[in-house]
Amino acid sequence: MVKVGIVGGTGYTGVELLRLLAQHPQAQVAVITSRSEAGVRVDAMYPNLRGHYPDLAFSEPDVATLGACDVVFFATPHGVAHALAGDLLAAGTKVIDLSADFRLQDATEWAKWYGQPHGAPDLLPEAVYGLPEVNREAIKQARLIAVPGCYPTAAQLGLVPLLEAGLADATQLIADCKSGVSGAGRGASVGSLFSEAGESMKAYGVAGHRHLPEIRQGLRRAAGGEVGLTFVPHLTPMIRGIHATLYANVADQSVDLQALFEQRYASEPFVDVMPAGSHPETRSVRGANVCRIAVHRPQGGDLVVVLSVIDNLVKGASGQALQNMNILFGLDEQLGLSHAALLP
Amino acid sequence: MVKVGIVGGTGYTGVELLRLLAQHPQAQVAVITSRSEAGVRVDAMYPNLRGHYPDLAFSEPDVATLGACDVVFFATPHGVAHALAGDLLAAGTKVIDLSADFRLQDATEWAKWYGQPHGAPDLLPEAVYGLPEVNREAIKQARLIAVPGCYPTAAQLGLVPLLEAGLADATQLIADCKSGVSGAGRGASVGSLFSEAGESMKAYGVAGHRHLPEIRQGLRRAAGGEVGLTFVPHLTPMIRGIHATLYANVADQSVDLQALFEQRYASEPFVDVMPAGSHPETRSVRGANVCRIAVHRPQGGDLVVVLSVIDNLVKGASGQALQNMNILFGLDEQLGLSHAALLP
Amino acid sequence: MVKVGIVGGTGYTGVELLRLLAQHPQAQVAVITSRSEAGVRVDAMYPNLRGHYPDLAFSEPDVATLGACDVVFFATPHGVAHALAGDLLAAGTKVIDLSADFRLQDATEWAKWYGQPHGAPDLLPEAVYGLPEVNREAIKQARLIAVPGCYPTAAQLGLVPLLEAGLADATQLIADCKSGVSGAGRGASVGSLFSEAGESMKAYGVAGHRHLPEIRQGLRRAAGGEVGLTFVPHLTPMIRGIHATLYANVADQSVDLQALFEQRYASEPFVDVMPAGSHPETRSVRGANVCRIAVHRPQGGDLVVVLSVIDNLVKGASGQALQNMNILFGLDEQLGLSHAALLP
Amino acid sequence: MVKVGIVGGTGYTGVELLRLLAQHPQAQVAVITSRSEAGVRVDAMYPNLRGHYPDLAFSEPDVATLGACDVVFFATPHGVAHALAGDLLAAGTKVIDLSADFRLQDATEWAKWYGQPHGAPDLLPEAVYGLPEVNREAIKQARLIAVPGCYPTAAQLGLVPLLEAGLADATQLIADCKSGVSGAGRGASVGSLFSEAGESMKAYGVAGHRHLPEIRQGLRRAAGGEVGLTFVPHLTPMIRGIHATLYANVADQSVDLQALFEQRYASEPFVDVMPAGSHPETRSVRGANVCRIAVHRPQGGDLVVVLSVIDNLVKGASGQALQNMNILFGLDEQLGLSHAALLP
Structure with missing residues (x-):
């Protein structure tokens, strides 16, 4: 039984961790x-x-208590894990950080985008980017895991197969993303x-x-070199869900893209390559730790369109953290994460 | 392992049965x-x-195949279970009907409201109204169960404690209900x-x-006599959820209504009497087999207001069917039904 | 051309005033x-x-500038009009207050519900409750108008005909109201x-x-005596709209309720009594200064159900203010207010 | 006073025409x-x-009655205007077709996309594509106008300035569009x-x-040559609104894109080029005949992003038809179309 601590559990990723952990047979919170809600029962909130x-x-957050856990999740704004992760690691506790604190490997880049100095640059070398589909072996050995952001999860899972195979023009990638x-x-x-935000x-x-920068970093890894990416996020009137519409030039017309994606994710329990011609809906993953992907080549042109959907709070945050x-x-990677999505 | 058949699984109660059964450790579909979708994979739909x-x-529906199941759920429009239930019962298969076919005990009343003759009046005497919180012992012995409607579930669970206790004026009940x-x-x-329906x-x-008539029938049972009920349903711009706002005159000012409700449902796993002063939200039961209830006496008057919420597709249909x-x-009554609601 | 000032125009009633005034041929802002947004263009916000x-x-709010207007609308939280109305009236400016400051005629009652002393009790005697359908003559002569609240508008317009006619049991009224x-x-x-709030x-x-207390005050006026009212508001997942479902006992079965309502509102430009059997939708009044009403006597019983819908920001606030x-x-009462609702 | 006929007024573009015409001072319906609703009052529906x-x-549709109008709008599925337009034109009646019947100038292309032969190819030469911002002079002289589709309106207004100026690489255009x-x-x-479709x-x-093909045809006109376009439409959980996110390579870094767009639309009453850095929201045009546009060059790269929003039922259909x-x-081009959008 894994003994779990959660820092900052009042937000949506916090309650989602609790929802998922309530069904997990091998973990206990x-x-x-929460500083602001100390003393309040979680089910009152x-x-x-x-x-x-x-x-x-x-x-109240307390390093001694947290350090007695096997693992501590940070479901906090950026900056908090910077301050606490080192002490917990020193106490022998694993850290799984859902915030952005350890996602970028370059502290300078982090400082530029987050408008403050990186608070724990010494920990960066051992921080593992927690996207299991590209990093599973490193995760197994990790002490400190940076859970990917929601957009980055959807975008990377959709583009990585094309880049790893060297098929896409990496200088002209577009991620048009829609988030709940x-x-x-x-x-x-x-x-x-x-x-x-409604209507x-x-x-x-x-x-x-x-x-x-997080998506770019992941795509660089896949492409083995620099990438040019235009990323346009959109606010969509729904509570949960990310729909990434990804555009990449694939000049090679001979490649069987459907087969490429199916093979890339053949053994992945949480990536579902849908049949050719599909249009995945975000509701098909609502509440579930799944990324569904479809790949299209409209009118047989060079521009390939990949559709990738996740639930931003599950595969885009708390579910991926449990994975x-x-x-x-x-543990079995699917433990506590095998339930079907809620539809309708 | 219970061998399950489902008739008419293309609607929302059908897919919800499948979602819940996918997690049920002791049942297998x-x-x-479906006549219209025969040959189509359920996950294609x-x-x-x-x-x-x-x-x-x-x-295609086929009595022989269905009759080889331990239990058959009807997730069909009214009239279908009338035609098939008898044969299945004769084959030794239990029938759990989510439609309205066996909810009303009076065939004439049924014919009046559904605009056609009752198709299986001979089965009515043994049909058990499947609201476990009032009928559990009968359910244990049943062969044919009529799963309550969504509005009737929310309304009865909210009013039954007052009526069973003889506290409410049964001639002037109001159920102002809002449905997704x-x-x-x-x-x-x-x-x-x-x-x-949006906005x-x-x-x-x-x-x-x-x-x-279904709510009235249930309230009569609880009150031990005739009741006067005004029922106004409303269409609400949300997908799931029923919020029943129930009004009853309770002249006795000495009764502790909170205690009454808590005691009535003390041993019920799927009815949650919330703390005094609560306002249950439908989203707090989304996807879960729970009815949450709060009881109020505004300004200390005689009119008591009970707030009762369910997910119409779970406690109001498919979850209750599995219960x-x-x-x-x-089996353990909570088997496959213990997951938390999806919030937000 | 009426010269208009608006105090506190950053909220929804403020922008709605601006939207409606933009079409008004005889008024100019x-x-x-706004203290917080001083210097910001309204169309930037x-x-x-x-x-x-x-x-x-x-x-910045400034009495001299405001006092040079013919009329000043307060689209502010409660308390602000208390502080400024007196000075504006002294300057000869009419005041139309969309806040709650002058709605209750009893300063003690006001203090009880708003948790602070009434800030201008001396002005109460001349404050006119701005529900034209019951108070038009007084409005014509007024200097200071309290625009009714959104729920009170919908509830009063639905119940007033029954109370004025002495038909309803005034001791047992229920207003089950749903608001966007x-x-x-x-x-x-x-x-x-x-x-x-979504879903x-x-x-x-x-x-x-x-x-x-505001609804009760209005119903007392109509009933000519004390009333007993239970009021339950609900938050509904839509942006605009109020649906009031009103319950009243009308023992006299001989009265033609449809005719009663039609006659009561025959000359009212902004109250639409729908045909018998109708169920008004809130979207049918979205953006329009209309209250649509339908009256039902379910199953011929004593309990009458009145359905009354408005757009809370128009007939429930800014539109009524312009009326x-x-x-x-x-001016012509319909000036600038005659456009049709936006549907779908 | 323009005497107006409407064919097929039961759909959303029909009711929207009626809503807008109700405010138009120089037109009368x-x-x-409607074949299916003949005899039903429009306000009953x-x-x-x-x-x-x-x-x-x-x-019932009747050429004689329609032919007595000055103008007839078709708010019908495709194919209907093909059958009737010729007779109306012969009767001296102008035709404004909101359907797709006359949008494509090539009958063969039309037949390919609509799966049936073009029903009135002889009328194509005189059909004028009714996008006033690119075709105003031709519209003035027209007898038969094809009102652009909703996506095509948003996409063309956003891309035309770049193409007319010869700045964009016309072979690699992307229109990622989101529709209510x-x-x-x-x-x-x-x-x-x-x-x-919800959530x-x-x-x-x-x-x-x-x-x-409609967008491509319009872009060809603007570019003066062939274009390569990838168009991905998305269904979004809102009732009204189109958000077009448009991508084009503009290698020339010296051009002032903001000035280009502002100049292109300087005299257009219904195109609003927003300040640099803006992100137009669809709700800012809800119910209004406006297209709001913002132009971005993210991170100073070659890929330009144009954001273009309309109300699909107004500037994308009925409002544009009245324009x-x-x-x-x-008439004054803004007559009956000058009201502000409904927000929130």
């Missing part, structure tokens, strides 16, 4: 912290958990109000979004 | 029928099920279009809705 | 104030207004987030909502 | 036809129109149900959508 955690309340509003978190901001669609951050935990602790 | 039923396809659009099913009708609210069926199956086959 | 107010920016999320305003609060339904304020302005300044 | 067309009912569900019409189809996002028609009518009859 020992502690969950999240009534969907009533009956599942009868004795669990938020507590929960991606903006549970913080009270005007832009995320029902009356602002409307807009792009945002076209000039530069923090997930751009990492399963790998890290030698 | 052997056959699922419902991509959320990809990976869960790799070999399952819809087949999935309650109207997956049939293509203009009124259920996104552009018609709008309306009452419907004020003159008389088919769930009215009945568990009871019927002597 | 001279000044709009509300891009739907681009092209309509090329030179209008928010300014814009009713909670544009303030950044967790409960109004898309991911919190869910809940009651709130069952123990007592601030609109309760008051038109009356006040002797 | 004389006849509206569309209650938002109650009070606006007290005497208007759908009638009303674009699929009011027909009862499973895919447009609230419970299917989800998906691409569709990636292999080829009927608007592709054409105004031009055609020498």
Whole structure:
């Protein structure tokens, strides 16, 4: 039984961790912290958990208590894991960070996009990027895992097969991504109000979004060299879901793209390459730790269109974090993550 | 291992049965029928099920095949179970009917509300109304179970404690109920279009809705006599969920309503009496087999307000059907039904 | 040309005033104030207004500038109009207050519900409750108008005909009301987030909502005596719209309710009594200054159900404010308010 | 006063025409036809129109009656205008066709995409493509106008300035477009149900959508030569709105794109070039005949991103049709179309 701690569990990735862990047969939540909600029962804040955690309340973050866990998840804004991860690792606790703190391997790049110095550059060399489909072996050995962002998960899983195979023109990639509003978190901001985000669609951050360097870093790894990427995120009037529409030039008309994708993900339990001609819907992954992908070559041209959908809170955050935990602790990778998506 | 058949599995209660059964450790779907989709794989129609039923396809309904199952669920429009239930029972198969065919004990009343003669009046005497919280012992012995409607489940669970205790004026009950659009099913009708039902609210069926006699029948049982009920359903712009706002006069000011409800449901695994002052949200039960209830006496008056929420497709249909199956086959009543609701 | 000032125009009632005034041929916005947004162009904040107010920016509130207007609208939280109305009236400016400051005629009652002393009790005697359908003559003569709340508008217009006619049992009235999320305003609060309020339904304020005393006051006026009212508001996942479902006992079975309502509102331009058997949808009034009403007597019983829908930001706020302005300044009451609702 | 006929007014473009015409001071609806709803009052079908067309009912289509109008709008599925337009033109009536019948100038191309022979190829030479921003002079002289499709309007207005100026690489254009569900019409189809299209996002028609050849035709005109276009439409969970995200390579880094767009549309009343750095929201044009555009060059690269939003039912259909009518009859182009969008 893995003894689990969660730092900062009041946001959406926190409650989603709790929902998923409630079904996990080999993990138990020992502690969950929140400065603002210390003393409040988790099911008082999240009534969907009533009956599942009868004795669990938020507590003040405390390294000693957290350090007694086998693993600690950070479901926090950036900066928090920087401050605490080192102490926990020193205590022998594994760290799985859902925030952006250890996703970029270059501390300078991190500082540029997040507007503050990197708080734990010494830990960067051992931080493992937790995308199991490209990094499973490293994850097995890791102490500190950076769970990928939601957009980066959808975009990388869709483009990696083309880049690894050297088929796509890596200098002209486009990721036109659409996200549900929960991606903006549970913080009270005007832009995320029902009356602002509902019944409307807009792009945002076209000039530069923090997930751009993360996606680029992952694609570089796959391509084995520099990449040119245009990333346009859009806010979509739904709660959960990311739909990535990915464009890449693949001049080689002889390649069987469907077969390429199917082979690349043949042994991946959480990537579903759909039949040729499919259009995956985000609802087909709602609540489930799955990425569904379809690959198209419209009108037989050079431009290939990859459609990739995930639930931003599951495969794009908390589910992927548990997948990492399963790998890290030698458990069946699908443990606690095998339920079907909620449709309709 | 319970061998399960499903008749008419292309609608929302059908896919929800499949979603829940995929997680059930003691049941296996052997056959699922659909005249219109015979030959189509279930996961071609419902991509959320990809990976869960790799070999399952819809087949033509066939009594011999269905009769080889331990239990057959009907997820059909009314009238279908009338035609088939008798043969299945004769074959020794249990029948759990999610349609309205056996909910009303009076065939004449049924004919009046459904506009056609009752197709199997001889089976009515043994049909058991499958609301476990009021009927568990009968369910254990049943061969034929009528799963309650969605509105009736929410309304009865909210009012039954007051009526059983003889506290409410049974002649003046009101059920003001709000339902998500999935309650109207997956049939293509203009009124259920996104552009018609979205961003709008309306009452419907004020003159008389088919769930009215069903609720009334259940309340009569609880009250031990006639009841007067006004039932106003409303279409609400959400996919899942029923919110029943129930009004009853309780002249006795000395009764502790909170305690009454808590005691009534103390041993019920799927009814959650929330703390005094609560306002349950439908999303707190999304995807879960739970009814959450709160009881209020606004401004200390005689009129008591009970708030009762369910997921119309789970506790209001497919989840309750599985709860009945568990009871019927002597399994742990919570088997396959213990997951937390999806929030947000 | 009426010279208009608006205090606190950054919220939803403010932008809605601007939208409607942009089409009004006899009114011109001279000044709009906001402390927090002073200096910002209104169309920078509300891009739907681009092209309509090329030179209008928010300014610091200033009594001299506002006092030079013919009329000043307050689209502010409660308390602001208390502080400023007196000075404006002294300057000869009419005041139309969309906030709750002057809705309750009893300062003590106001203080009880709003948790602070009434800030201008001396002005209460001349404050006119701006529901034209019951108060048109007083409005014509008024200097200070309290625009009714959104729930109170829908509830009163639905119940007043029964009470004025002495038909309903005034001691047992119920208003089960459903509101879109814009009713909670544009303030950044967790409960109004898309991911919190979307795809869910809940009651709130069952123990007592601030609109309760306001509705009660209006119904007393209509009934000519005390009333007993239970008011349960619900948050509904739509942006605009209020659906009031109203219950009243009308023992007299001989009365023609349809005729009663049609006669009561025969000359009202903004109240639409729909044909018998109708179920008004909130979308049928989206963006329009209309209240649509249908009256039902389900199963011929004593309990009458009135369905009443408005757009909370139009007939429930800014549209009604302009209707008051038109009356006040002797203009055609429909001026600038005659456009059709936006459907779908 | 322009005497207006409408053929096929039961769909969303039909009701939107009626909504807009109700405010038009120089046009009057004389006849509206529908085979299926003949005899039904328009406001019985569309209650938002109650009070606006007290005497208007759908009638059987009849060339004599329609031919007595000054102009007839077709708000029909494709094929209907083919059959009737010739007779109306012969009767001296102008035809403004909102369907696809006359949008493609090549009858063979039309037949290929619509799966049936073109029904009136003889009329094609005089059919004018009704995008006023590129075709105003021709519209003034036209008898037969093909109102552009919704996607084509958003895509062309966003790309035309780059192509006319010869700045974009015309061989590699991408239009990633997101549409609200009303674009699929009011027909009862499973895919447009609230419970299917809600809370989800998906691409569709990636292999080829009927608007592709229309957009391509318009872009060819602007580019003065062949173009290569990839068009990926997406279904978005909102009722109204199109968001086109357009990608084009503009190698010339010296050009001031903001100035280019502002100059191109300087005198256009219905195209709003937003300030540099803007992200237009679809809700900012809801109900209004406006296209808002923003142009970006992310990270200073060669790939330019143009964001273009319209209301698919207004600037993408009925509003644009009235804009054409105004031009055609020498009226002020903004007549009846100058109202602000509905926000929130």
